[in-house]
Amino acid sequence: MRNALGLLKQRRFLPLFTTQFLGAFNDNLFKTSMVLFATYAIFNDPRMEANFNALATGIAIIPFFLLSALAGQLADSHDKARxxxxxxxxxxxxxxxxxxxxxxARSGHSTIGLGLMLGAVLCLGVHSTFFGPIKYAILPQHLPPCDVLGGTGLVEAGTYLAILMGTITAGFMTDHIERAAIAVLAIAVIGWFAGRQVPPAPREGPPLVLNYNPFTASWRLISATMHIPRLFLAICAISFFWTIGAVLIVIFPPLVKNVLTADERVASFVIAVFSIGVAIGSVVINTMLKGRISARYAPASVIAMGVFVLIFSVLVRTWTPAAPGHFYDWAGFLAQPRAWPVLGTLMMIAITGGMFVVPLYAFLTTTVEKDQTARTVAANNVVNSGAMTIGSIAVIGITMAGVTPEDLLFLVAGMCLVSAWIAQKLHRACDDDAETCLPVIRK
Structure with missing residues (x-):
C-alpha cells in the first residue's frame, strides 16, 4: 500500500480534501461560535443550555433524514464535481x-438572532446532506482500490483536524463575535474556489429515474441496502457511533461550564481534543490494517472507548469547581490536579472512536459497485440521522428529568457495548462470507 499522505500531492485527491477540510472548518467555526455565544452570553440555566444544544443538533440532522435519498440519487446520476x-x-x-x-444577537436582539442562526444551521444541514455522499463515493472513482482506505482515513482525519481548528478558533472569537461573522463568509468563498478544482466524476452505470418524494425515496433506498447483511450491520454500527457522538456533543458545553466550571475557551478546546483524537485514530487504524478493509479491530476499539467514557465520568465527578460566580481560564484549568487526566481520557475516547468508525465507512464504499456507492452512503446517512435525532431527543427528555451530564456518560458507555456487539457480528459475517466482503474489483 502506498503512503496515504502521498495522495495529498495528487490533483485527483487534494482539491476534494481541501474542499472538505474548509467546509468542516467553516461549519464548526459557525456552530461552535453560536453554541458558545448562547451558552455563555445568552442563557444562564444548565437545562436551557443543554436543550438549546440538543435543538441545534436536531435541526442540523433533519435534512439528512429527509434529503439523503435524493442526494444519493443525484450523486450517482450526475457529475459529482458539478x-x-x-x-x-x-x-x-x-x-x-x-x-x-x-x-x-450581539446587538441585543437575541430571539431574532437565535432564529436566524438556527435557520443557518438547518441550511448547513442541507448543504452537508448533498455533499456527504459525494466525499466518500467519489473516492473509489478517483482512487485505485489499494488507496481507498488511505483516502477515507485522510478525509476523516482532515475533517476532524478541521473541526479541531474551527472549534478552537471559535473559542477565541467568542468575545469578538463580529470576527467570526466575517471569517465564515471569507472561508466560504475560499471553499468555493477549492471546489472548482475537483476533477470531473461523471455518472457510471445506467441512468436513474429520480424519486423526489423524501419518504418513499428514503424507504426504497434503505430497503435496497439494508437487506444486505454486511451493509446492514455496518450501517447499524456507524449509526450507534454517531448517536454516541450526538450525545457527547450535546452535553460537552454544559458539562464544561457547570461541572468543570471553565470558560468558553476551555470549552472549545475540550471539544477540539475530541476532534483531534478521532483524526489520530483514523490514521492509526489505517496503519494497523495496512490498507485492508476489515472490522477486525472494531469491537475492541469501541469497548475501549466505553471504558474511557466511564473513567472520564469518574474524573469529572471528583473535579474541584471554581469559586461561585467564576470560571477557570486556561491557566486555572490546567493548574487543577485532574486537568491532564481529563484531557488525556478525552483524547483516548476519541482515538478509539476513530479506530472504530473509519474502516466501516471504507467498507460501505468498496463492497458495492461504483454506481451504487453514493446511494449506499446516503442510506447510511438516513439511518444515522434518525439515530442521532433519537439521541438528541433522548438527551432533552433525560435532562428535563434531572439527569446530569456526568450521569449521561453512563448511557454513552452502554451504547458502546451495543456498538461492539454489532461490529463483532459484522466481522463474523465477513469471515463467513469473505468473498462478498472483499472490495469490488473496478475496471
Missing amino acids: IIRLVKSAEIGIMALGAAGLMV
Whole structure:
C-alpha cells in the first residue's frame, strides 16, 4: 500500500480534501461560535443550555433524514464535481445568513438572532446532506482500490483536524463575535474556489429515474441496502457511533461550564481534543490494517472507548469547581490536579472512536459497485440521522428529568457495548462470507 499522505500531492485527491477540510472548518467555526455565544452570553440555566444544544443538533440532522435519498440519487446520476460546485456556491449564502444572526444577537436582539442562526444551521444541514455522499463515493472513482482506505482515513482525519481548528478558533472569537461573522463568509468563498478544482466524476452505470418524494425515496433506498447483511450491520454500527457522538456533543458545553466550571475557551478546546483524537485514530487504524478493509479491530476499539467514557465520568465527578460566580481560564484549568487526566481520557475516547468508525465507512464504499456507492452512503446517512435525532431527543427528555451530564456518560458507555456487539457480528459475517466482503474489483 502506498503512503496515504502521498495522495495529498495528487490533483485527483487534494482539491476534494481541501474542499472538505474548509467546509468542516467553516461549519464548526459557525456552530461552535453560536453554541458558545448562547451558552455563555445568552442563557444562564444548565437545562436551557443543554436543550438549546440538543435543538441545534436536531435541526442540523433533519435534512439528512429527509434529503439523503435524493442526494444519493443525484450523486450517482450526475457529475459529482458539478454538484460540489453548486453546493459550495450555496454555502456562501448560508454563511451570510448565519453571520447576520450572530450580529443581530450581539446587538441585543437575541430571539431574532437565535432564529436566524438556527435557520443557518438547518441550511448547513442541507448543504452537508448533498455533499456527504459525494466525499466518500467519489473516492473509489478517483482512487485505485489499494488507496481507498488511505483516502477515507485522510478525509476523516482532515475533517476532524478541521473541526479541531474551527472549534478552537471559535473559542477565541467568542468575545469578538463580529470576527467570526466575517471569517465564515471569507472561508466560504475560499471553499468555493477549492471546489472548482475537483476533477470531473461523471455518472457510471445506467441512468436513474429520480424519486423526489423524501419518504418513499428514503424507504426504497434503505430497503435496497439494508437487506444486505454486511451493509446492514455496518450501517447499524456507524449509526450507534454517531448517536454516541450526538450525545457527547450535546452535553460537552454544559458539562464544561457547570461541572468543570471553565470558560468558553476551555470549552472549545475540550471539544477540539475530541476532534483531534478521532483524526489520530483514523490514521492509526489505517496503519494497523495496512490498507485492508476489515472490522477486525472494531469491537475492541469501541469497548475501549466505553471504558474511557466511564473513567472520564469518574474524573469529572471528583473535579474541584471554581469559586461561585467564576470560571477557570486556561491557566486555572490546567493548574487543577485532574486537568491532564481529563484531557488525556478525552483524547483516548476519541482515538478509539476513530479506530472504530473509519474502516466501516471504507467498507460501505468498496463492497458495492461504483454506481451504487453514493446511494449506499446516503442510506447510511438516513439511518444515522434518525439515530442521532433519537439521541438528541433522548438527551432533552433525560435532562428535563434531572439527569446530569456526568450521569449521561453512563448511557454513552452502554451504547458502546451495543456498538461492539454489532461490529463483532459484522466481522463474523465477513469471515463467513469473505468473498462478498472483499472490495469490488473496478475496471
